[in-house]
Amino acid sequence: MLRWRRGPQRVLVEDPDSTWHPFLAGLLDPEDYILDFCPGPHAVPGGCPLLAGLPCPRADWADIVLSGLDRQDALEGHVLELLPTSHPGMSLRLLNGDAPTRCRIRSD
Secondary structure (H helix, E strand, O other): OOOOOOOOEEEEEEOOOOOHHHHHHHHOOOOOEEEEEEOOOOOOOOOOOHHHOOOOHHHHHOOEEEEOOOOOOHHHHHHHHHHHHHOOOEEEEEEOOOOOEEEEEEOO
16 A cells, blocks of 8 residues: 655656656646656766665655666666665556656655
8 A cells, every 4th residue: 555645746757868857847736746857877967876886865755756767778777676675665666658667656
């Protein structure tokens, strides 16, 4: 069972395609959702903390993580493998589409 915290849900969108960011920001009501964006391990300033063996502060902050990272890409695939163990309080939902989109929802 999902337990939502009170107030706006914090959503992290991780995708190297920056067109998702303004698209989602335009769809979601800012009173209900607070958005943050991550361009993925290839473009994160200072490098991806997960790849350095550290927790991801953005994923720690988020109630929901929408990930469009590509499992076929070596770095992006590795991040997708690390997320479940580094953030065990989030359950995974796969969203069907031409390119798989993963949704992690905080359940704790």
